[in-house]
Amino acid sequence: MKIEVVKCHGSNNDFILIDEINNVYSFTEEDRKQIAILLCNRDDSLGADGILYTMPSNHADGRMRMFNPDGSEAEMCGNGLRCVGRYILEMVNKHEIIVETKEADLMVMQQEEIFEDIPSFEVSIEPVRLHPRDLPLTSEAELHIEKPIQALSKDLTFTAVAVPNPHLIAMVPEIHDENLSSIGLAANENKLLLPNGVNVSFVQPLGDNKIFVRTYERGVGLTNACGTAMSASSLTTVLLEMNRLNEEIYVYNRGGFVICIVEKYGDEYVIKLRGNATYEYKTVVEIDLTQQDMMEQTNRIWFDEERKAYEKLQFHAEQEINHVNG
Numbered sequence: 001m002k003i004e005v006v007k008c009h010g011s012n013n014d015f016i017l018i019d020e021i022n023n024v025y026s027f028t029e030e031d032r033k034q035i036a037i038l039l040c041n042r043d044d045s046l047g048a049d050g051i052l053y054t055m056p057s058n059h060a061d062g063r064m065r066m067f068n069p070d071g072s073e074a075e076m077c078g079n080g081l082r083c084v085g086r087y088i089l090e091m092v093n094k095h096e097i098i099v100e101t102k103e104a105d106l107m108v109m110q111q112e113e114i115f116e117d118i119p120s121f122e123v124s125i126e127p128v129r130l131h132p133r134d135l136p137l138t139s140e141a142e143l144h145i146e147k148p149i150q151a152l153s154k155d156l157t158f159t160a161v162a163v164p165n166p167h168l169i170a171m172v173p174e175i176h177d178e179n180l181s182s183i184g185l186a187a188n189e190n191k192l193l194l195p196n197g198v199n200v201s202f203v204q205p206l207g208d209n210k211i212f213v214r215t216y217e218r219g220v221g222l223t224n225a226c227g228t229a230m231s232a233s234s235l236t237t238v239l240l241e242m243n244r245l246n247e248e249i250y251v252y253n254r255g256g257f258v259i260c261i262v263e264k265y266g267d268e269y270v271i272k273l274r275g276n277a278t279y280e281y282k283t284v285v286e287i288d289l290t291q292q293d294m295m296e297q298t299n300r301i302w303f304d305e306e307r308k309a310y311e312k313l314q315f316h317a318e319q320e321i322n323h324v325n326g
């Protein structure tokens with residue numbers, strides 16, 4: 001079958017967006033999974049951290065389903081929601097929309113640019129849950145905040161947050177990718193501890209209202225950035241009184257930066273995630289799922305201007321990280 005795709009990214013967490021609003025593909029559930037495995041494979045020509053199925057909704061402006069490269073479906077994807085949100089906002093010509101996701105209907109709105117010439121979007125990250133059963137994480141604690149998990153590390157402490165996909169957050173003085181990968185791998189293999197797997201992040205404070213976050217993503221591995229992880233990390237710094245409610249937190253990552261704002265309404269937290277939603281190119285692929293085979297059918301249409309503008313943001317982010325880490 002032939003599929004039109006848009007390659008896009010949020011903080012260089014890259015996705016293949018498939019428009020099922022304007023195209024009728026009639027994918028089965030198994031097709032969605034196999035398409036994710038096939039098109040996200042970085043040994044093939046596209047490669048990505050996930051597929052964003054952009055679909056009609058019977059009550060919202062649109063619907064997002066996000067699949068990881070291993071074919072699993074995630075409850076939520078923060079960087080992906082900005083991309084799907086942008087796509088639908090431009091389609092319906094509005095400034096604010098509601099997008100149906102697996103567990104919640106979420107707001108996406110156009111925002112003032114977070115950096116020169118970077119069209120920027122804000123998404124709501126909710127529901128936010130802090131009980132270990134919500135990940136689920138096997139833990140005796142009522143709330144697992146800054147507590148050890150011996151099976152994963154002898155010296156680190158972790159905070160468990162569901163937004164609503166599952167996250168473990170560890171504050172560290174500096175980030176070592178190998179250590180993060182080995183803890184991420186162990187966490188996702190230990191089904192007694194974490195039956196649904198987990199995204200694991202290391203967070204390094206960079207100064208006032210600034211943090212650096214690296215994430216080992218469930219279903220993917222180490223990525224340049226993870227939007228829900230940066231939101232959960234910002235919340236963690238507020239819970240630990242390192243940052244404050246309602247204030248902008250600059251979250252740097254290997255692919256750029258985003259701004260998170262943690263808000264609280266009664267007992268409920270909501271996290272606002274602001275950042276880019278950059279298009280890289282459009283193309284058409286012919287896929288054969290029985291052969292697990294794909295071929296691009298057209299020359300790519302590149303979005304050169306926005307890619308160029310993004311390079312400056314990324315350079316700025318690298319400087320901020322290197323300023324502290326040398």
Ligand SMILES: N[C@@H](CCC[C@H](N)C(=O)O)C(=O)O
Pocket residue numbers: 013049050066068073074075076077078079080165166199217218219220225226227228229
């Ligand atoms: N990169 C995403 C999260 C994607 C899903 C994640 N791997 C999971 O399985 O929970 C983001 O930007 O939030």
